[in-house]
Amino acid sequence: MLELKGVTYKIPGEDKEIIKGVDLTFEQGKFYAITGPNGGGKTSLAKLIMGIYKPSSGSITFKGEDITNLEINERSKKGIGYAFQYPPRFKGLRVIDLLQLASEIEERKVVRGYLRQVGLCPEDYLDRDADASLSGGEMKRIEIATLLGKNPEFTIYDEPDAGVDLWSFDLLLNVIKQKHEKEGLTTVLISHQERILELVDEIVLIVGGKIQDVGTKERIWPIIKDVVGCQWYKVCRGDVEDEAECRR
Amino acid sequence: MKLSAVDKKILQEVASLHDVPQGAYNIRKDGEGISRKSTENIEIQVKKDNPGIDIIVKPGTKNESVHIPVLVTRTGINDLVYNTFEIGEEADVTVVAGCGIHNTGSEEARHDGIHTIYVRKGARLRYVEKHYGEGEGTGSNILNPKTIIEIEEGGMAEMELVQIRGVDHTVRVTEANLYKNASLIMIERLLTHGDQVAKSDVIVNLLGEDSFTQVTSRTVAQENSEQVFYPRVIAKAKSRGYVECDSIIMDKARVRSVPEIAAYHAEAELTHEAAIGKIAGEQMLKLMSLGLSEKEAVEKILEGFLR
Numbered sequence: 001m002l003e004l005k006g007v008t009y010k011i012p013g014e015d016k017e018i019i020k021g022v023d024l025t026f027e028q029g030k031f032y033a034i035t036g037p038n039g040g041g042k043t044s045l046a047k048l049i050m051g052i053y054k055p056s057s058g059s060i061t062f063k064g065e066d067i068t069n070l071e072i073n074e075r076s077k078k079g080i081g082y083a084f085q086y087p088p089r090f091k092g093l094r095v096i097d098l099l100q101l102a103s104e105i106e107e108r109k110v111v112r113g114y115l116r117q118v119g120l121c122p123e124d125y126l127d128r129d130a131d132a133s134l135s136g137g138e139m140k141r142i143e144i145a146t147l148l149g150k151n152p153e154f155t156i157y158d159e160p161d162a163g164v165d166l167w168s169f170d171l172l173l174n175v176i177k178q179k180h181e182k183e184g185l186t187t188v189l190i191s192h193q194e195r196i197l198e199l200v201d202e203i204v205l206i207v208g209g210k211i212q213d214v215g216t217k218e219r220i221w222p223i224i225k226d227v228v229g230c231q232w233y234k235v236c237r238g239d240v241e242d243e244a245e246c247r248r
Numbered sequence: 249m250k251l252s253a254v255d256k257k258i259l260q261e262v263a264s265l266h267d268v269p270q271g272a273y274n275i276r277k278d279g280e281g282i283s284r285k286s287t288e289n290i291e292i293q294v295k296k297d298n299p300g301i302d303i304i305v306k307p308g309t310k311n312e313s314v315h316i317p318v319l320v321t322r323t324g325i326n327d328l329v330y331n332t333f334e335i336g337e338e339a340d341v342t343v344v345a346g347c348g349i350h351n352t353g354s355e356e357a358r359h360d361g362i363h364t365i366y367v368r369k370g371a372r373l374r375y376v377e378k379h380y381g382e383g384e385g386t387g388s389n390i391l392n393p394k395t396i397i398e399i400e401e402g403g404m405a406e407m408e409l410v411q412i413r414g415v416d417h418t419v420r421v422t423e424a425n426l427y428k429n430a431s432l433i434m435i436e437r438l439l440t441h442g443d444q445v446a447k448s449d450v451i452v453n454l455l456g457e458d459s460f461t462q463v464t465s466r467t468v469a470q471e472n473s474e475q476v477f478y479p480r481v482i483a484k485a486k487s488r489g490y491v492e493c494d495s496i497i498m499d500k501a502r503v504r505s506v507p508e509i510a511a512y513h514a515e516a517e518l519t520h521e522a523a524i525g526k527i528a529g530e531q532m533l534k535l536m537s538l539g540l541s542e543k544e545a546v547e548k549i550l551e552g553f554l555r
Contacts, residue, residue: 050537052533052537071536071541071542072533072536072537073536073537073538073539073540073541073542076536076537076538076539077539081537082537084530084533084534084537086530087534088528088530088531088533088534090531090549090552091466091494091552091553092466092551092552092553092554092555093548093549093552094552097548097552098538101535101538101539101540101548102538104539146538150538150539
């Protein structure tokens with residue numbers, strides 16, 4: 001459904017590659033997790049797919065169409081969605097404005113439903129500004145509500161658990177999973193949470209901007225424990241070259 | 249009285265009116281009052297010493313409004329008007345002022361409105377003043393409002409001052425004196441573009457115990473326009489004041505924002521914030537990820553910011 005071929009990404013003006021020759025295919029209707037250590041390239045990969053970053057080389061196709069050079073809004077219209085890790089706040093734009101823009105539905109009673117699904121009382125939130133008066137967790141839930149309204153065929157949720165309390169997160173996870181199953185969508189969660197990794201069909205492990213492996217939890221989990229732990233030693237201590245020593 | 253299509257357009261822009269308003273009103277066009285109506289509780293009288301009107305709201309008047317739009321439709325007009333408002337004790341009313349200029353000629357079209365407002369004990373006033381300019385002429389559209397407001401004990405005023413596009417040069421002066429338990433909430437919304445210049449000079453004197461003010465400006469400066477804000481809150485009693493200036497700057501515009509707070513009483517609590525910046529990139533990306541084009545995203549962000 002969505003395919004990256006030889007995708008690299010360098011921050012403009014810098015030599016360092018953040019994403020290094022990624023070949024990756026997301027299949028229609030599957031539930032994925034992208035995981036890996038901090039700074040490994042998870043969010044950069046998501047932003048490349050959404051069009052927020054443009055690849056330095058390589059190509060991205062969606063349902064057989066080359067979208068490498070399409071703008072963000074054009075990709076959105078084709079059915080790609082992205083829930084930001086840190087949703088921006090807007091002075092003067094209300095929660096209802098964001099939901100109406102996302103869903104292209106004006107009716108108040110319809111957009112109320114998206115807030116209910118993410119556990120927010122519409123009466124309390126619809127007319128509030130989506131600004132700094134809302135907590136990080138509230139913004140995160142509103143962000144997910146906009147994606148429910150947008151209803152893209154292919155959606156990436158960037159660390160949907162970040163800043164959200166445990167109880168609310170269970171609810172969000174259920175909403176995302178139910179929607180995925182009911183509508184046969186392709187869903188990608190960026191996360192470090194083991195319980196999320198247990199839910200998905202396949203895990204994409206990205207380390208140092210490279211795809212380390214893709215597979216089921218049974219296959220990927222041992223690698224995460226070994227390789228990611230090792231990576232941490234290499235990155236943070238810089239003094240471990242030997243893998244065996246690293247694993248100790 | 250018959251209004252032209254231009255008159256109606258301006259009325260819509262400055263007062264959200266489609267025709268002659270309900271309730272008390274005074275419509276001034278090209279330097280002359282053209283239509284006026286008083287009501288049982290709101291009397292409008294023509295001044296004898298100066299051009300302008302006195303608007304007298306009887307004490308205890310509730311939920312009534314008065315519209316006093318000014319239309320300037322001829323090039324070369326230089327209109328100066330003095331309006332005085334007397335909002336009686338315990339009244340609760342809305343005043344919709346505002347001026348629109350339609351200038352199709354090569355000369356300047358100018359309106360200077362000097363408003364003096366007395367909000368008597370326990371009264372509440374909502375005051376909305378919109379400025380608007382249009383016309384294909386080369387002459388400048390100039391609006392210079394001056395508002396002096398006195399808010400007596402327990403009185404409250406909300407002032408919404410709006411100027412979105414079309415006015416080439418404006419110098420706005422607002423002076424407020426607040427007495428015991430009085431409050432003033434003022435928000436200024438402004439968008440300039442082209443070579444327009446807008447200056448706003450606000451001074452709020454907190455004179456009475458437990459008086460309160462919140463002065464906010466939300467502005468957008470586009471193209472080659474220039475904005476200068478000088479909001480000042482001066483506390484001379486146990487009181488609270490908050491000043492916030494927030495501007496989005498674009499293109500080659502210039503914005504100068506100088507909020508000032510001054511306390512002359514040990515129990516005064518005053519704060520201020522000022523920010524000038526471009527549209528946040530993340531906001532653009534978020535709206536574009538919902539399907540909006542870059543242009544649509546900018547418009548939506550500015551629309552919300554100035555709402």
